[in-house]
Amino acid sequence: MQVNGGDLQRLRQLNxxxxxxxxxxxxxxxxxxxxxxxxxxxxxxxxxxxxxxxxRGWIAEVEPAPGGMGRxxxxxxxxxxxxxxxxxxxGVHKVLAIITDLAxxxxxxxxxxxxxxxxxxxxxxxxxxxxxxxxxxxxxxxxDLWGVAAGSIGVVNREGMVTRVTALPDWAxxxxxxxxxxxxxxxxxxxNDSKLAALxxxxxxxxxxVRDLVYLHAGRRPGAALILNGLLHHGFSGATGEVGLMxxxxxxTMAGHLENSPAAAGAAPEDAAGLxxxxxxxxxxxxxxxxxxxxxxxxxxxxAMVLTLDPELVVLGGGFSRSADVLLPALRRALEPHCLRxxxxxxxxxxxxxxxxxxxxLALDHVDDRFFSPQGSxxxxxxxxxxx
Amino acid sequence: MQVNGGDLQRLRQLNxxxxxxxxxxxxxxxxxxxxxxxxxxxxxxxxxxxxxxxxRGWIAEVEPAPGGMGRxxxxxxxxxxxxxxxxxxxGVHKVLAIITDLAxxxxxxxxxxxxxxxxxxxxxxxxxxxxxxxxxxxxxxxxDLWGVAAGSIGVVNREGMVTRVTALPDWAxxxxxxxxxxxxxxxxxxxNDSKLAALxxxxxxxxxxVRDLVYLHAGRRPGAALILNGLLHHGFSGATGEVGLMxxxxxxTMAGHLENSPAAAGAAPEDAAGLxxxxxxxxxxxxxxxxxxxxxxxxxxxxAMVLTLDPELVVLGGGFSRSADVLLPALRRALEPHCLRxxxxxxxxxxxxxxxxxxxxLALDHVDDRFFSPQGSxxxxxxxxxxx
DNA sequence: TGAATATCTATGGACTCCACAATAAATCGG
DNA sequence: CCGATTTATTGTGGAGTCCATAGATATTCA
Numbered sequence: 001m002q003v004n005g006g007d008l009q010r011l012r013q014l015n016x017x018x019x020x021x022x023x024x025x026x027x028x029x030x031x032x033x034x035x036x037x038x039x040x041x042x043x044x045x046x047x048x049x050x051x052x053x054x055x056r057g058w059i060a061e062v063e064p065a066p067g068g069m070g071r072x073x074x075x076x077x078x079x080x081x082x083x084x085x086x087x088x089x090x091g092v093h094k095v096l097a098i099i100t101d102l103a104x105x106x107x108x109x110x111x112x113x114x115x116x117x118x119x120x121x122x123x124x125x126x127x128x129x130x131x132x133x134x135x136x137x138x139x140x141x142x143x144d145l146w147g148v149a150a151g152s153i154g155v156v157n158r159e160g161m162v163t164r165v166t167a168l169p170d171w172a173x174x175x176x177x178x179x180x181x182x183x184x185x186x187x188x189x190x191x192n193d194s195k196l197a198a199l200x201x202x203x204x205x206x207x208x209x210v211r212d213l214v215y216l217h218a219g220r221r222p223g224a225a226l227i228l229n230g231l232l233h234h235g236f237s238g239a240t241g242e243v244g245l246m247x248x249x250x251x252x253t254m255a256g257h258l259e260n261s262p263a264a265a266g267a268a269p270e271d272a273a274g275l276x277x278x279x280x281x282x283x284x285x286x287x288x289x290x291x292x293x294x295x296x297x298x299x300x301x302x303x304a305m306v307l308t309l310d311p312e313l314v315v316l317g318g319g320f321s322r323s324a325d326v327l328l329p330a331l332r333r334a335l336e337p338h339c340l341r342x343x344x345x346x347x348x349x350x351x352x353x354x355x356x357x358x359x360x361x362l363a364l365d366h367v368d369d370r371f372f373s374p375q376g377s378x379x380x381x382x383x384x385x386x387x388x
Numbered sequence: 389m390q391v392n393g394g395d396l397q398r399l400r401q402l403n404x405x406x407x408x409x410x411x412x413x414x415x416x417x418x419x420x421x422x423x424x425x426x427x428x429x430x431x432x433x434x435x436x437x438x439x440x441x442x443x444r445g446w447i448a449e450v451e452p453a454p455g456g457m458g459r460x461x462x463x464x465x466x467x468x469x470x471x472x473x474x475x476x477x478x479g480v481h482k483v484l485a486i487i488t489d490l491a492x493x494x495x496x497x498x499x500x501x502x503x504x505x506x507x508x509x510x511x512x513x514x515x516x517x518x519x520x521x522x523x524x525x526x527x528x529x530x531x532d533l534w535g536v537a538a539g540s541i542g543v544v545n546r547e548g549m550v551t552r553v554t555a556l557p558d559w560a561x562x563x564x565x566x567x568x569x570x571x572x573x574x575x576x577x578x579x580n581d582s583k584l585a586a587l588x589x590x591x592x593x594x595x596x597x598v599r600d601l602v603y604l605h606a607g608r609r610p611g612a613a614l615i616l617n618g619l620l621h622h623g624f625s626g627a628t629g630e631v632g633l634m635x636x637x638x639x640x641t642m643a644g645h646l647e648n649s650p651a652a653a654g655a656a657p658e659d660a661a662g663l664x665x666x667x668x669x670x671x672x673x674x675x676x677x678x679x680x681x682x683x684x685x686x687x688x689x690x691x692a693m694v695l696t697l698d699p700e701l702v703v704l705g706g707g708f709s710r711s712a713d714v715l716l717p718a719l720r721r722a723l724e725p726h727c728l729r730x731x732x733x734x735x736x737x738x739x740x741x742x743x744x745x746x747x748x749x750l751a752l753d754h755v756d757d758r759f760f761s762p763q764g765s766x767x768x769x770x771x772x773x774x775x776x
Numbered sequence: 777t778g779a780a781t782a783t784c785t786a787t788g789g790a791c792t793c794c795a796c797a798a799t800a801a802a803t804c805g806g
Numbered sequence: 807c808c809g810a811t812t813t814a815t816t817g818t819g820g821a822g823t824c825c826a827t828a829g830a831t832a833t834t835c836a
Contacts, residue, residue, distance in 0.1 A: 005402030006428060007824055008791045014393030015792090033814075040394060045793050047815080064802095070813025071801040155728075164728070212624060226696070228616050235698025236600060239728050242695045246726055248636055248688075300636070304692040307630045308614070310623025338634055340543075340552070340627050395793050396822045403823090421783075433824050435784080458782025459832040777836100784831065791824085800815065806808090 012049070015041060016378055017371065019049050020058060023078040024103065029062040031073035050076060057082060057381050080105065082381035084140060085367060086184075087359030088150040089193065090127055090176075092116050092167055097130040098356040099138045099145075104204070104364055106357070108138030120170045124179050131183070145186050146383045147363035150176055151193035151355040153221075157238045160190035164239070167221055186383050189362055192238065194317075196358030197348070198225035199232050201315050203361045205354070206346040212311040214241075214343075216302060218327065219318035220270070222251045224305060232362070243301045254297035261290035277323035291330050299334030306339050317348035324348075400437070403429060404766055405759065407437050408446060411466040412491065417450040419461035438464060445470060445769050468493065470769035472528060473755060474572075475747030476538040477581065478515055478564075480504050480555055485518040486744040487526045487533075492592070492752055494745070496526030508558045512567050519571070533574050534771045535751035538564055539581035539743040541609075545626045548578035552627070555609055574771050577750055580626065582705075584746030585736070586613035587620050589703050591749045593742070594734040600699040602629075602731075604690060606715065607706035608658070610639045612693060620750070631689045642685035649678035665711035679718050687722030694727050705736035712736075 004010075022038040023030060030038070036046040053059045053076075060079050064072035080103035089096040093116070098109040110133025112126040127150075135141060152174075154165025160177040176190045198215030201207045207215075211230045217223040224241030226233040233240055244251030255273070258264065263279040263286045264272035279287035302314065316324055316331065324347030335342045350357060370384060392398075410426040411418060418426070424434040441447045441464075448467050452460035468491035477484040481504070486497040498521025500514040515538075523529060540562075542553025548565040564578045586603030589595045595603075599618045605611035612629030614621040621628055632639030643661070646652065651667040651674045652660035667675035690702065704712055704719065712735030723730045738745060758772060 004428070005399055005404075005406050008396075008399070008793090009824095011393055011396070011399040011823090012792065016393075018393050031814085040392070042794050043814090044795080044816090048792080067803090068813085069803055069811080071803095071815075073814055224696075228621065229619060231617060233616065233697070236700040236731065237698055237729055240696065240698045242698070242728060243692055245695055245728065246691060303634055304631055305696050307633055308612075308628065308693050308696050309621070310625055310628045310630070312624040340630060340633065341625055343624065396791095396824090397793095399792090400823065419783085430825050431783090432785090432826080436823080455834090456782085457780075457834055459784070461783055780835080781833085782831100783833095784829105786829085787827090789825085789827105792822090794819105794821080796818090798815100798817080800813100802811105802813080804809105804811075806810105 012052075013378060015039065015045070015049050016053060016058075019046075019053060020078060020378075021372075023059060023076065024080075029075035029077040031075050033073060035076070056378070058378070078103070079381070083146040083367070083383065084138070084144050085147040085149075085360050085363035086131065086134065086145050087196075087356045087361070087363060088127060088130065088148070089196075089353075089355035089359065090123065090150055090152045091193065091355070092153065094352075095123070095126045095130040096353065096356045097127075097134040098353065098360055099134045099140065100357075100360040100364070102146075102364065102367070104361060106353075106360075108134050108140070109353075109356070110134035110137060116168065120168075120174055123168075123171070124174070127179070128183070142184050142186075143383055145184060147187050147189075147367045148180060148184055149189040149191060149196070149359040149363040149366075150180065151191055151196040151359050152176060153193050155237070155239045155242075156190050156192045158234065160188070162190070163237070181386065185385055187366055187386050189366060191232075191234075191359070191362060192225070193355045194223040194241065195225040195232055195234070196362060197317055197350070197354040198227055198315065198358070199361050200350050200354045200358030201317065201348055202227050202230075204357060205315075205348060205350045207313055207315050210313045212309065213313040213315055214302070214305050214309065214311045215315045215317055216298070217318035218298060218316060218320040220255050220273070222254070222298070222301075222318070224301070226305070226309065226311075228309070241305070243304050246301075246304075249301035249304065250297040251301050254294050257290050257293040257297070261286060263287035263290060273320060274323070277320070277326050280326045281323075291326055292334070295327060295330035295334045299331055299338065302331070303335055303338035306335070306343060310341075311343055314343050314345045315348055316345055317354065321348045400440075401766060403427065403433070403437050404441060404446075407434075407441060408466060408766075409760075411447060411464065412468075417463035417465040419463050421461060423464070444766070446766070466491070467769070471534040471755070471771065472526070472532050473535040473537075473748050473751035474519065474522065474533050475584075475744045475749070475751060476515060476518065476536070477584075477741075477743035477747065478511065478538055478540045479581065479743070480541065482740075483511070483514045483518040484741065484744045485515075485522040486741065486748055487522045487528065488745075488748040488752070490534075490752065490755070492749065494741075494748075496522050496528070497741075497744070498522035498525060504556065508556075508562055511556075511559075512562070515567070516571070530572050530574075531771055533572060535575050535577075535755045536568060536572055537577040537579060537584070537747040537751040537754075538568065539579055539584040539747050540564060541581055543625070543627045543630075544578050544580045546622065548576070550578070551625070569774065573773055575754055575774050577754060579620075579622075579747070579750060580613070581743045582611040582629065583613040583620055583622070584750060585705055585738070585742040586615055586703065586746070587749050588738050588742045588746030589705065589736055590615050590618075592745060593703075593736060593738045595701055595703050598701045600697065601701040601703055602690070602693050602697065602699045603703045603705055603736075604686070605706035606686060606704055606708040608643050608661070610642070610686070610689075610706070612689070614693075614697065614699075616697070629693070631692050634689070634692075637689035637692065638685040639689050642682050645678050645681040645685070649674060651675035651678060661708060662711070665708070665714050668714045669711075679714055680722070683715060683718035683722045687719055687726065690719070691723055691726035694723070694731060698729070699731055702731050702733045703736055704733055705742070709736045
């Protein structure tokens with residue numbers, strides 16, 4: 001990363017930023033002495049910096065901690081409520097909008113149910129309603145939003161266009177940025193939903209702090225996403241983790257092992273997998289065989305990614321991860337013969353909010369990028385405007 | 389990257405660093421005015437910074453450019469000769485040590501031929517002789533080296549141990565850092581040879597500036613390496629790009645398509661591939677079939693990586709890349725049915741020095757890391773000492 | 777030779793940080 | 807309740823760095 005110098009005000013800016021960073025990364029409020037220790041500044045300068053940040057509205061004073069010897073120190077906290085970001089999951093069955101503060105804590109959400117048959121325009125309208133509901137719930141307006149990210153199924157290119165989608169017939173080519181931009185004046189990012197789920201797990205979930213991981217979306221439509229060197233890997237055209245497109249992996253058809261299993265005879269396709277996993281849990285041989293057959297195929301594509309990337313961790317997400325107790329051991333067994341080293345595999349924990357939370361994380365990342373970039377200014381807290 | 393503030397000397401340090409960076413990235417020497425424009429400093433401060441750098445020995449004055457109006461401006465250049473790094477390729481058939489200056493220009497090299505039958509100790513002795521030869525050729529001593537990196541076949545873990553190697557029976561477990569550390573006091577890095585070749589291509593070769601690429605080592609022992617987000621991807625245990633270990637890719641046996649081709653009947657195994665490519669170039673049907681069969685298998689593993697990562701570029705390296713005119717079109721054709729988007733494929737250009745040059749690039753990266761890290765100091769130019 | 781152009785050099789002022797000393801507010805023990 | 811102790815806050819002087827501006831210098835062109 002470029003480390004640019006500059007004049008004295010730039011130095012002050014760097015010190016303001018590292019103080020903000022220290023306060024955000026701390027678990028609770030910090031005293032002046034603690035802040036000085038973390039930023040490396042002297043106490044005297046810390047006073048200047050903190051009063052500056054307070055004047056600008058970035059931090060707030062908290063009542064002193066009770067107890068302890070000596071004069072109680074003033075304590076300061078980052079004003080996470082100075083701004084908010086919005087994360088949206090535009091799924092096949094639901095649209096979920098979550099508003100978080102600058103610390104990533106969810107403060108409000110709005111949810112609208114949709115179906116695979118919902119048309120493009122109806123789905124976009126559902127997005128608007130979910131956003132409105134979240135804003136109302138949070139007592140906020142669009143002007144309070146500093147960044148927005150949305151997750152969509154399908155391949156999303158660098159310009160935010162959905163270029164390829166199979167599950168929804170009329171969704172390809174939708175201009176989500178254009179649609180959202182009509183109402184929202186803050187920067188907008190679009191990303192693939194599995195990628196956002198992976199990001200959420202790496203920030204808030206079972207993969208917290210892991211730098212290299214493969215996220216498996218095990219469900220009726222399988223997929224995968226990668227986090228490499230701590231960053232979401234987007235790829236040149238957005239089509240990463242698509243190893244399932246190779247016929248030899250069998251990912252296109254592997255859900256059939258579950259849906260067509262005699263253990264799920266007569267069930268609707270969307271319920272079949274759950275029944276098979278439940279039967280497998282009780283030891284039903286046919287169900288166990290179906291799970292093993294599914295895991296064998298899932299392992300084939302997974303092994304290709306693991307051998308390519310040698311990740312520290314594999315996260316098992318998607319609808320079938322609810323049955324991780326059955327599926328995960330089968331997957332590990334199936335990976336064994338293919339891999340040099342089978343990485344640790346953990347089931348996803350974030351549930352159905354994972355895509356929205358991941359979107360909020362991505363929006364927060366972009367807010368941070370603007371602040372911590374060499375050109376970034378730190379005026380008063382305010383929502384940034386889109387350039388376009 | 390963390391950008392920490394600090395006191396006024398830290399600000400000066402940042403300005404020194406960005407001036408050094410500007411001079412290194414420029415194509416030729418720069419005047420004070422030009423430097424001031426690139427760093428954003430005022431002219432007056434630029435004078436201070438430049439005299440500082442000159443006093444410390446980091447930059448040197450160059451005679452003014454002739455012609456032009458007005459008083460001729462003094463010009464300054466980065467003293468790339470202030471330090472050197474060493475890159476070593478420890479291969480099956482040769483050991484090649486290259487010394488470069490801080491700009492990455494090769495200034496001297498030493499080469500020692502070895503064979504697959506060379507024992508571990510003999511090979512290590514060959515390494516020492518190659519280093520000595522390069523030092524003699526450059527008129528340098530080990531104290532002039534600021535960093536060393538070596539490329540070895542096999543899997544190299546984060547600690548620099550060679551953990552898995554098939555081509556040389558007694559090479560696994562060799563303690564290269566320990567061996568080199570007995571003579572060299574600078575920081576030492578060990579890395580897999582294909583990874584270094586990929587790095588060289590991304591810095592100096594056909595992939596200059598590309599952020600995401602897959603490097604294919606097409607030769608008698610196939611392999612692959614990845615550059616992701618502009619950085620070498622090392623993986624958790626160093627075993628990246630090992631997709632060829634999956635039996636369904638057929639990478640273990642695909643060289644047999646060339647070596648057992650009737651077009652190479654009677655030739656020694658190490659010459660067979662060259663003969664087949666030559667015959668294919670003349671249109672020989674048996675040779676063309678062999679190349680296609682080889683390319684089909686190579687494409688299988690390549691497609692798995694491309695679908696996983698969606699890279700901008702694939703670089704075709706390794707011994708067979710000398711026949712890229714024949715192999716590359718076949719590979720592209722074979723990739724077509726597997727991939728959503730077949731990335732651009734370019735043949736490697738760096739020849740047999742690529743691993744050594746990549747090693748030098750890696751050593752230079754580590755030198756830069758120390759300088760541009762927040763804690764990095766910029767005292768007088770001097771070789772850093774190893775911590776251990 | 778003199779005008780034009782661009783660079784070099786020197787000075788004063790503004791800003792930021794640091795070190796040190798004096799002051800303020802709490803707890804603890806008698 | 808009061809002083810000793812502990813810790814935090816406030817204030818002052820000094821040093822380092824950068825900027826703006828003005829005058830001196832060196833080269834080209836007419």
